Amino acid sequence: MDDRVHPEVRRTATEIDTMEIRGAATIADAAARALRTQATESDAADAEAFRGELRAAARTLYETRPTAVSLPNALRYVLRGMSSTTVEGARQNVVESADEFCARLERAQADLGEVGANRLRDGDTIMTHCHSTDALACVEAAVEQGKHIEAVVKETRPRNQGHITAKRLDELGVPVTLIVDSAARRYLNDVDHVLVGADAVAADGSVINKIGTSGLAVNARDRGTPIMVAAQTLKLHPGTMTGHTVDIEMRDTAEVIDDETLAELGNPTVKNPAFDVTPPRYVDAIVTERGQFPPESIVILMRELFGEGTSEPWVEP
Numbered sequence: 001m002d003d004r005v006h007p008e009v010r011r012t013a014t015e016i017d018t019m020e021i022r023g024a025a026t027i028a029d030a031a032a033r034a035l036r037t038q039a040t041e042s043d044a045a046d047a048e049a050f051r052g053e054l055r056a057a058a059r060t061l062y063e064t065r066p067t068a069v070s071l072p073n074a075l076r077y078v079l080r081g082m083s084s085t086t087v088e089g090a091r092q093n094v095v096e097s098a099d100e101f102c103a104r105l106e107r108a109q110a111d112l113g114e115v116g117a118n119r120l121r122d123g124d125t126i127m128t129h130c131h132s133t134d135a136l137a138c139v140e141a142a143v144e145q146g147k148h149i150e151a152v153v154k155e156t157r158p159r160n161q162g163h164i165t166a167k168r169l170d171e172l173g174v175p176v177t178l179i180v181d182s183a184a185r186r187y188l189n190d191v192d193h194v195l196v197g198a199d200a201v202a203a204d205g206s207v208i209n210k211i212g213t214s215g216l217a218v219n220a221r222d223r224g225t226p227i228m229v230a231a232q233t234l235k236l237h238p239g240t241m242t243g244h245t246v247d248i249e250m251r252d253t254a255e256v257i258d259d260e261t262l263a264e265l266g267n268p269t270v271k272n273p274a275f276d277v278t279p280p281r282y283v284d285a286i287v288t289e290r291g292q293f294p295p296e297s298i299v300i301l302m303r304e305l306f307g308e309g310t311s312e313p314w315v316e317p
């Protein structure tokens, strides 16, 4: 571990890795705040040393989880302006960018919520997968508009993030039916929308989200249930515009089964992919703070946002 990295940054990195901090937007917010701390606490001798420290901190955060593109997008945003020739100037650049990033994230989620809420009618029932703050922002805005919304919540094995969703929806006054993942198809007849978030959206409109999303979307399409993805523009993956694919995180198999039970089963191979890819043909709308898009047209927004290319500020020059 690089000893220039502030303990607070290391702690954030560990918490992202162990999923105490999880969900794409929340990870991005925590990473921006950690870089801010690195900047405010730095005692670097000159601006070059300061930039080296910030790059090292960004690398530590970048290397935690590979799939949610909000993380590298956050690091890029916060470090893009640290060009000053003095430590104080560069520090101010980072602090201002981090504050601006966190404020924009919050605003984007609220704006996205308003856009998504317009797709929900009074009396609608949604089905959710995993826990997405962007998706919940749509429900919250709909409830604030006075609409009665109900929810069928998939528990989302192996980590049961559906429990977090159930709790948040209950706090919003939304009646919840909790189901095991494999019961989703059975209940798709009873719901008006599938509503999920995204860890990344690719240039072709594919949606990368919690494992199980693609199967849910295929089943929903088969039943004629619309599939709505709530994803602020922070989730758009610039690398996919030049043909790169999104790395799918494989997590520890201990999340699926404990060693003792595994041994009783004769130690079969266990796989634990955290995310999957839903092709654009199974998605009806991607809801962002900039409006809603059919998945195939998201690339137009991406060209507008990333037209000038992107940097990798965690790489040493």
Ligand SMILES: O=C(COP(=O)(O)O)[C@H](O)[C@H](O)COP(=O)(O)O
Pocket: 022, 023, 024, 025, 026, 068, 129, 130, 131, 132, 133, 134, 135, 161, 196, 197, 198, 199, 209, 210, 274
């Ligand atoms: O797949 C997950 C979380 O996976 P994990 O629990 O493995 O991090 C969420 O649907 C997206 O990150 C979107 O969340 P948000 O809308 O809050 O950004």
